[in-house]
Amino acid sequence: MRRGAAALAAGAALAAAGCGKSNLAPTTAPAPAVSVAKAPPQSTPGAPAQSVPGAQSAPAAPAQSVPAAPGQSAPAAPPQSTPGAPGRKPPGARAPKVPGSPGVPVPLPLTASRAAAFARAVQLTTSDVPGAHDAAASKTPAAREREAAQCGGHAAPTIGSGHSPELQRGRGLERETISSSVEVLRDAHTVEKSLSGSKSKGGLSCYERVLARSLQSEADPNIKLLGVSVAPLQVSVAGAGRAEGLRILARVGVPGAGAVVKLFVDAVTLPYGPAEIDLFGTSFVQPVAARTEQELLTLLHQRALAHKL
Amino acid sequence: MSDSDGDQRPPRGPGRRRLWALSVVLLTCLGAAAVIAATRSHSSVRVSAVRCIGATPVPEVERVAPREVGGLREAVARALPQRVGRLYEEGTVSSGVAWSDEEPHPPALSPRQQRPAGYEMRWWAPNGDDVVADVLVFASPAQARRYLALASSSRCHEQAVRGLPLHPPLGHNLSWLNPDGALQADVFFARGSRVYRIADAPAGGSPEAVRTRGGLDHAFATIDVLACLLPSAHCTAAPPAVPA
Numbered sequence: 001m002r003r004g005a006a007a008l009a010a011g012a013a014l015a016a017a018g019c020g021k022s023n024l025a026p027t028t029a030p031a032p033a034v035s036v037a038k039a040p041p042q043s044t045p046g047a048p049a050q051s052v053p054g055a056q057s058a059p060a061a062p063a064q065s066v067p068a069a070p071g072q073s074a075p076a077a078p079p080q081s082t083p084g085a086p087g088r089k090p091p092g093a094r095a096p097k098v099p100g101s102p103g104v105p106v107p108l109p110l111t112a113s114r115a116a117a118f119a120r121a122v123q124l125t126t127s128d129v130p131g132a133h134d135a136a137a138s139k140t141p142a143a144r145e146r147e148a149a150q151c152g153g154h155a156a157p158t159i160g161s162g163h164s165p166e167l168q169r170g171r172g173l174e175r176e177t178i179s180s181s182v183e184v185l186r187d188a189h190t191v192e193k194s195l196s197g198s199k200s201k202g203g204l205s206c207y208e209r210v211l212a213r214s215l216q217s218e219a220d221p222n223i224k225l226l227g228v229s230v231a232p233l234q235v236s237v238a239g240a241g242r243a244e245g246l247r248i249l250a251r252v253g254v255p256g257a258g259a260v261v262k263l264f265v266d267a268v269t270l271p272y273g274p275a276e277i278d279l280f281g282t283s284f285v286q287p288v289a290a291r292t293e294q295e296l297l298t299l300l301h302q303r304a305l306a307h308k309l
Numbered sequence: 310m311s312d313s314d315g316d317q318r319p320p321r322g323p324g325r326r327r328l329w330a331l332s333v334v335l336l337t338c339l340g341a342a343a344v345i346a347a348t349r350s351h352s353s354v355r356v357s358a359v360r361c362i363g364a365t366p367v368p369e370v371e372r373v374a375p376r377e378v379g380g381l382r383e384a385v386a387r388a389l390p391q392r393v394g395r396l397y398e399e400g401t402v403s404s405g406v407a408w409s410d411e412e413p414h415p416p417a418l419s420p421r422q423q424r425p426a427g428y429e430m431r432w433w434a435p436n437g438d439d440v441v442a443d444v445l446v447f448a449s450p451a452q453a454r455r456y457l458a459l460a461s462s463s464r465c466h467e468q469a470v471r472g473l474p475l476h477p478p479l480g481h482n483l484s485w486l487n488p489d490g491a492l493q494a495d496v497f498f499a500r501g502s503r504v505y506r507i508a509d510a511p512a513g514g515s516p517e518a519v520r521t522r523g524g525l526d527h528a529f530a531t532i533d534v535l536a537c538l539l540p541s542a543h544c545t546a547a548p549p550a551v552p553a
Contacts, residue, residue, distance in 0.1 A: 127375035127420035130399075130428065131382040169379070173392045285392040292399065295415040302418050 104188065104273025106309050114309065115160025115184035115275075121307040122277065122300055123164040124180040129296075132167035135177065151206035156194045159184045159274075173261070176283040178292075180300055183276045184309070191271045195244065204230045207246065215250055226251040226260060235268050235293050240301040243270040243279070247287065261285065270297055272304045358488055361465035362408045368452040370404050370445050371426040375417075381428035381444050388442035388507055388535050394432030402427040404445055407460035407495075407506060410487050437512030438528065439491075440535070445504045457481065457499040460506070468492075468516075474533045477542035482533075484525055492516040494528035500541045507532040507539075 108114070126132050163181035170176055185191050212228040233247040245268030252261050264287040270277040277300045281288030373381075378401060389396075400413025401424045413429045426446035434440045447453040461481035463469035472482035480498040487493040493510040509532045511524035519525060537544035 125420045127378075128416045130375075130401075131379035131386070169382075170386070174386065174390065286395050289397050289399070291397060295400070299416050299418065306418070 104275075104309065106274060110159045110184060110186070110274060110309065112160040115158075116162050118184065118275065118304075118307055118309050119160065119162025119182035122180075122182050122303045123162060124167060124178065124279075124296065124300070125164065126167060128299060129167040129169060129178050131169040132178065133169070134165035135168035136166070151203050151210065156185050156190045159186065173284045176281065176288055178282075178288065178296065179280045180296070181278045181280075182300075182304075183278070185274050185276065187274045188271070191274060191276055194276070195269055195271060204232070204246070207248075211248060211250070222254070224253040224255060226253050233266055233268055235290070235297055237270055237294065237297045237301055239298070240270060240272075243268040243277075243297050245269050245278075264288070266293060268293065268297065270301060272301065273309060275304070275309065277301065277304060358408045358465050358467070359405070362405060365459065365464065367404055367459055368447050368456045370402075371448055372423040373426045373446070375420060375422070375424055377426070378424050378428060381426065381446065382430070384444045384503075384541065385428060385430050385442035385505070385539065387538050387540065388430070389432045389434070389440055390538065394434045394440055396430060396432050399430040400428070401425045402429045402443060402445070404447075404456060404460075406443060406445075407497075408465050408488075410489065410493075434509075434531075438531070439508075439510040439512070440531075441506070441508040441510075442535070442539075443504075443506040443508075445506075447502045447504070450499070450502050453499045453502045453504050457497055457504050460504070461495070461497040472529070474529070474536075476533045477536045477539075477544045480533070480536065482529055484529070486516060490516070492519045492525055492528075494525055494532055496529075496532045496536050498536065498542065500543070503541065505536065505539060505541065507536045509535075 126134060161181065161183040164179045166177050166179050168175065168177045185194065207230045208228055211230065212225065215228060216225050228248065228250045231247050231249075233245045235243045235245075237243055245266065248265040248267070250263040250265070252263060253259070254261070262285055264281075264283050266279075266281040266287055268279050270279075277297070279293060279297050279300065281293055381401075382399070398413060400415060402411065402413050403425050404427065405411065406427065406429060413431075414425070417424060427443065429441060429443045432440045445453075445456065447456060461471065461483050463471060463483075463485075466483065466485035468484075468486040470484045472484075474480045474482045474496055477496070477498050480496050483495045483497070485493055485495070487510060489510075491510045493508055495506055495508045497504060497506050499505075509528035511519045511528045513519070513524075514522075536542050
């Protein structure tokens with residue numbers, strides 16, 4: 001439920017920060033003459049290439065899976081998917097209990113201040129995302145947030161929460177924004193219930209509608225939103241099972257430039273006892289690297305283990 | 310049916326069944342042995358490279374405050390600009406990376422902990438090649454030059470062949486069989502106390518197949534051009550575009 005609101009916030013942030021604002025047009029200029037070699041048919045830099053025997057250092061098995069979503073037939077950067085990979089399950093299925101997660105020790109009653117202190121201790125900082133600076137977060141209209149929150153059912157009350165700065169790095173098409181948030185609910189069961197509500201087919205369609213409206217209303221008038229799709233996303237986290245969430249793909253056209261730019265917004269949640277640890281990644285053309293998301297979620301989890309709730 | 314037909318039928322009787330079962334077991338074992346041999350050959354290459362370089366006094370990169378790592382990333386991020394390739398991995402590295410091809414380190418638990426002054430980014434190029442860019446910062450220009458000499462030499466590199474590129478100035482080319490058993494083309498150059506490396510492991514096929522179809526030449530042409538995109542390369546003439 002709050003994942004939807006968070007995803008919407010991320011999408012809106014993207015719309016406000018990069019989706020067609022003054023700096024987009026220059027970035028859609030033709031890329032420098034460094035188009036690396038010929039692209040063979042069906043050549044897709046990404047998951048398929050990982051199975052190429054000549055690959056230099058086979059990256060770890062992609063721990064991120066994104067079932068095909070409408071409108072994602074031929075993304076410039078195909079999502080990494082691992083059919084049959086451990087941890088993969090049909091979209092819409094109920095969130096599994098993360099091993100050990102309900103056993104997170106909560107020795108004292110949860111209070112707003114303790115929850116906020118925990119959130120502060122866990123959050124990402126600029127040091128965690130090399131090259132990033134603290135960018136101003138965009139404000140999502142409260143009405144849209146409420147609307148998105150309803151996509152997954154009723155939002156459970158939060159005891160305390162905190163979020164990182166919007167960590168932005170790169171320029172033009174290379175720009176990506178990464179952030180995290182921590183929300184402490186009443187107990188692990190409430191978290192599980194909260195997360196299971198947002199993954200249904202109806203929930204995803206709902207997010208698509210709300211996001212499309214939000215992006216259309218907030219984006220720069222010089223760009224045109226060509227479509228929004230939402231797909232479930234799973235990321236394996238070392239020692240903590242897997243995080244689940246959404247991958248939002250928005251296709252944006254720049255009239256006159258004849259360019260279509262893809263915007264990816266990933267919003268994934270790792271349950272940790274009574275807390276939800278969220279990671280958001282927004283990026284042009286291709287999603288934030290799966291490995292980066294995996295490492296940052298692992299880092300957040302390690303910090304959570306190191307700090308008592 | 311003829312005898313030959315009978316040979317094509319599944320074996321009958323306990324003797325033939327046993328023989329059949331043994332054949333299946335034997336084939337399975339042979340298959341498993343082949344897999345193990347292949348895996349071992351790769352891991353043994355890595356182990357021997359690490360051992361070899363462990364016996365050589367290779368300068369190590371400096372350690373820097375976390376805020377300085379961003380500058381290192383900036384120094385190599387332009388190697389494959391504007392999302393031409395798909396960035397799949399990045400992070401800090403140590404100086405052994407020129408031999409071990411180890412994956413970049415994950416972010417440190419403590420935001421204040423010092424990090425190695427080496428940064429690597431890895432992309433899948435549109436043609437499926439694996440392209441890598443590194444920057445390594447040493448205590449002094451002399452250490453950087455020593456590292457450059459070692460890293461671009463055939464020492465501890467399997468099947469190494471050295472060369473001198475047209476670009477960037479004072480660059481060094483090296484082809485070698487990396488610890489994953491793939492052919493790889495590297496270009497190194499030093500600027501002050503920094504050493505830069507751009508590498509390309511051509512996609513597809515065995516090392517022989519890559520050589521036969523000119524994949525290595527193409528990889529060298531690619532990395533020499535990409536190296537000139539780095540702000541520190543100081544290429545005097547505009548390099549040609551990456552070959553199609």
